Amino acid sequence: MATVTNWIDHLNKPAEEVVGAVYPGAGSVEGILVIVGIILWVGWHVLTAKSESEELDRLARKRHxxxxxxxxITDW
Structure with missing residues (x-):
């Protein structure tokens, strides 16, 4: 976690002297959250595609x- 006590001195430092991020949770936590987000996003698309395919197959079998x-008919 970053502990900045004097922002003026911190912002006036050259880039070589600034070590780490200014906000907490930078690094491995962000990477883990990105991976979890991608897994949830792909999983949501897979589940949605599967349920839509099942519904379309069910409607196609009715042969209106x-x-x-x-x-x-309410379930057109």
């Missing part, structure tokens, strides 16, 4: 006719 809309 051209006049089903006249019967007011």
């Amino acid at each position: 006719s051209a006049n089903d809309h006249k019967s007011n």
